Amino acid sequence: MREKEQIRSEQDIAAAILRGDIASKKYLYSCYVRYLTAVAARYVTDDNDLRDVLQESFLKIFSSIGNFEYRGEGSLKAWMCRIVVNESVGLLRKQCRFEALPDGDDEPILTQEETDIDSIPLSELHRLIRELPPGYRTILNLYVFEEKSHREIAEQLNIKESTSASQFHRAKALLADKIKKLHKHNLSIAYEK
Amino acid sequence: MKNDWLKKLRDRMADYEMDAPDGLWDAIEKSSAGKRDAAANIRRVVPANWRRAAALAAAAAVAGVLLWKVFTPASPLLLIEPASDAPLTSDVAAVSGESPELRIADAVTAKPQGRRTLSQPSANSISGPQPDVQPIACSDTTATAPDTIFTAPEPKKPLSSYDRYHDEYHALPPLPAKKTQHKFVVGLNASGMKGAGGNAGTQSDRFPISDCSHGNCLASPNPTEDALSSRRAPAKLPEMGKADFHHKMPVRAALSLSYQPAPRWMVGTGVTYSYLQSDIDHQSFMYKMQGQQQLHYMGVPLNVSYLICSWRRLNIYVSAGGAAEKMISGKMSAEYKPFGIRAEHISESFEEKPWQFSVNAAMGAQLDITPAIGLYVEPGVSHYFDDHSELNTIYKDRPWTFNLNFGLRFTIATSKR
Numbered sequence A: 001m002r003e004k005e006q007i008r009s010e011q012d013i014a015a016a017i018l019r020g021d022i023a024s025k026k027y028l029y030s031c032y033v034r035y036l037t038a039v040a041a042r043y044v045t046d047d048n049d050l051r052d053v054l055q056e057s058f059l060k061i062f063s064s065i066g067n068f069e070y071r072g073e074g075s076l077k078a079w080m081c082r083i084v085v086n087e088s089v090g091l092l093r094k095q096c097r098f099e100a101l102p103d104g105d106d107e108p109i110l111t112q113e114e115t116d117i118d119s120i121p122l123s124e125l126h127r128l129i130r131e132l133p134p135g136y137r138t139i140l141n142l143y144v145f146e147e148k149s150h151r152e153i154a155e156q157l158n159i160k161e162s163t164s165a166s167q168f169h170r171a172k173a174l175l176a177d178k179i180k181k182l183h184k185h186n187l188s189i190a191y192e193k
Numbered sequence B: 001m002k003n004d005w006l007k008k009l010r011d012r013m014a015d016y017e018m019d020a021p022d023g024l025w026d027a028i029e030k031s032s033a034g035k036r037d038a039a040a041n042i043r044r045v046v047p048a049n050w051r052r053a054a055a056l057a058a059a060a061a062v063a064g065v066l067l068w069k070v071f072t073p074a075s076p077l078l079l080i081e082p083a084s085d086a087p088l089t090s091d092v093a094a095v096s097g098e099s100p101e102l103r104i105a106d107a108v109t110a111k112p113q114g115r116r117t118l119s120q121p122s123a124n125s126i127s128g129p130q131p132d133v134q135p136i137a138c139s140d141t142t143a144t145a146p147d148t149i150f151t152a153p154e155p156k157k158p159l160s161s162y163d164r165y166h167d168e169y170h171a172l173p174p175l176p177a178k179k180t181q182h183k184f185v186v187g188l189n190a191s192g193m194k195g196a197g198g199n200a201g202t203q204s205d206r207f208p209i210s211d212c213s214h215g216n217c218l219a220s221p222n223p224t225e226d227a228l229s230s231r232r233a234p235a236k237l238p239e240m241g242k243a244d245f246h247h248k249m250p251v252r253a254a255l256s257l258s259y260q261p262a263p264r265w266m267v268g269t270g271v272t273y274s275y276l277q278s279d280i281d282h283q284s285f286m287y288k289m290q291g292q293q294q295l296h297y298m299g300v301p302l303n304v305s306y307l308i309c310s311w312r313r314l315n316i317y318v319s320a321g322g323a324a325e326k327m328i329s330g331k332m333s334a335e336y337k338p339f340g341i342r343a344e345h346i347s348e349s350f351e352e353k354p355w356q357f358s359v360n361a362a363m364g365a366q367l368d369i370t371p372a373i374g375l376y377v378e379p380g381v382s383h384y385f386d387d388h389s390e391l392n393t394i395y396k397d398r399p400w401t402f403n404l405n406f407g408l409r410f411t412i413a414t415s416k417r
Helices: A002-019 A022-043 A047-063 A075-095 A122-131 A134-144 A150-157 A161-192 B004-012 B024-041 B048-071 B089-096 B100-109 B161-169 B214-219 B223-227
Strands: B181-191 B200-203 B244-247 B251-262 B265-283 B287-311 B314-338 B344-349 B355-368 B373-384 B400-415
Touching: A002 A022, A002 A075, A022 A047, A022 A075, A022 A122, A022 A134, A022 B024, A047 A075, A047 B024, A075 A134, A075 A150, A122 A134, A122 A161, A122 B004, A134 A150, A134 A161, A134 B004, A150 A161, B181 B265, B251 B287, B251 B400, B265 B314, B287 B355, B314 B373, B355 B400
Parallel strands: none
Antiparallel strands: B181 B251, B181 B400, B200 B244, B244 B265, B251 B265, B265 B287, B287 B314, B314 B344, B314 B355, B355 B373, B373 B400
């Protein structure tokens, strides 16, 4: 029954927004803005850019709600997430910021150990992802969180599929290294205590 | 390396939330209201492509009328210009070496039953039916008032055809006393000024930028191969993002050959060469790139010109026409500066060599330095059609351009027998 209520809820919201009901827009915004902010923030690190991406995303969501097709529970959330991801990636590509990796880090250590993330808070994991260089970060996000294939990523970013794969490998290794360093840091703090 | 921890990462962070930026909803609301107002205030404007279509249709109509006037027999010009082997008055006079004015004046003042200095025209003396212009010569000796010999619609007064022509067209230079000549004109011209004029800087959406990620450029022993991965679309640059193209004004040189089928008309063709240069720059989070695109075109133009008026040695005319050009070679060269790595130089020749079609209209002024040599300047407007290629050229960014042609024309006169 809860699912049925949610179905009515998502479809009703969409229908109301299509009619131009502002209260429904506010409601949708309130329900999902924190989630969508977290999604966008994985891609876009600058606060002003983040704000722009979210603003544009919501405007796009409201204006193209007519294109949304309900496909089960959570489909509205997923649809909005896709819009936010596309806006984020679009902004990154448009900006083309020139960013240098620190010297010596262009060949991240490829550790064979299993990376332990259980003990790391989500906010820390989120922060570590945001710390990745934009190219690595974008591809890792698209592969891991949006579950896109390297072929789809290559099409979206207009790169070769092999490039997406190799970039993803480096990104993963870099993130693993960061997590490992964070563990060491936490451990050293624990010992100090 | 296993991906289990990444799967775990995804699952753990699936519903992760964080605080939205302050004032975001207000900004959304404001922006949304602004867009609604803008939508309400949009004026009805004719879409740009309709305007272009209308202008093209107008240019085509003008060109069509000009061409029609050249080839339509019902033209007062034919009073002067012999259109066939059968002699008309002026031609008779011309053949006999006498001044045409005199002969025509004789014809005008001749009484209907008086002597005829005019020859009998053949049935085909003037090609096609002539509702407005009757043959000057007539076999009918019955009463015909002198002022009705010329049955052209205007004017009725018994002017010589030369005088009438002179009056109508305001100071047209005197007709040569010799037989009518047809002229060939060879021209050399140039247009555009390299490096001068506006730069059409543009961000191009048409050029998705491919490949050569940082990783590949570092690792690959042959960055050229990775970078220029697509041979199909030469303008693809090896980077993520979009490149800025700064187009320089095209430079064109032409050799033209024109023919004068009638005193005021010129029909011409020739060969043109154009050089298009664009500076490209691009920055991404991978690296920085600066480059240059160089395109070479050769083409064949077709133009029709009409002389509006002449004064002493200065001739003012209008012309319209089109051109078909083919890219004969194109090259893009760039320097890539990935961070931490020394710069790479990459150069690629374009495989795609599209055709470029255009139409143009211009007004020109020609100064005849000598009877055979003229110096001209010709400001005009051109429209370049989309070549449906992936190339980024100034013609794509500015299909309508103003151009300034200048050059020399050499007249080679040949006589009609």
